[in-house]
Amino acid sequence: MVAVTPVGDGHYLVCLSPGFFRGIAAGDVIAYDERNKSAQVVERGGNVAVQVFHAGIPGDTVESLKRNAMDIGGRVDGELDSLVVLTFPVRVGFPAIESILAGLPSDGVEWEYGNVFDEQGEPLAWWQDAT
Template sequence: MHLLLRLGERDGKPDYESVHVEPIAGNRFRVLYSPGFAYGVAAGDELEVDEEGRYRVVARAGNLSVRLLCGSGVADIEQSLTEQIERIGGRLDGQVRAGLAYTIPLSVGRDVIGQLFAKAKQENPSALWEYGNVYDEDGKLMEWLRSEA
C-alpha cells in the first residue's frame, strides 16, 4: 500500500511523498523502500503517521537511505553504481529521470558508502549525493547514529 508522508509546504500548501509501506497496527507502518524526498527514514523503519501525513520513526531497521541526483539524468550512472551498491549488500529502491534512491545497511560503514558515491560524482561532476537519514535539519548527526559514529 502507499502512504503520503508530509514533506513540508510548497507555495503555502502541504507537500507530500507517496511511499510504499506495510501496515503494522493502527497508525504504525513499516517502510518498504527508502523514499526519494522524505528525510529521516529508510527502508525497514517503522513509522507512526498522523492523519496529516506527519511522521515519526519509532523503530530503526539499521539501513541508510542514500540519494543521487543529476540534472542531466541518471541513465549513464545507474547501472555501474547499482552494481557496486549491490556488491556491498545495498539495493536500488527508486529511480526517476534525474534521481536514484538506495537502501544500504549501516553495517557497511559510511566511509565505504561515501567512497562509492564520491567516485560516482567524480565520474559525473554534475551529480550530487546525500544521505536521507543521517543528518537532521541543522546538519547534525541524527541521534540514532551517534553511538555508531
C-alpha cells in the same frame, strides 16, 4: 508517496527508502500523522537511505553506481530519470558508502543521506545503537 505496510496501532513498516521524504529509510517503523503530513520514527530498521540526484551523466555511470551499491550489500529502492534511491544496511559502513559515491562525476551529481542528519544538519546518531 512512501511505500509502507501497516503493522498495527497506527504504525507502518517502511518498505522502500523514499526519494523525497527525509528522516526515514526502508525497514523503519513509523507513526504517520495524516493531518500534519509528518512521520515519527518509532523503531529504526538499521538501514541508511541515500538519494542521488543526477543530470546529464551517462547511463552507464548510473548503472555502475547501482551495481557498485549492490556489490557491497546495498539495493536500489527507487529510480526516476534524474534520481536513484539506494538503501544500505548500516553495517556496510559510511566509508564504504561514501567511497562508491565519490566515484561519481562532480558535475551533474548531488547526493545526500536521507536519514542521517536532522533538519539542522546535526547527525541523528541512531546507528550508534545499531552497530
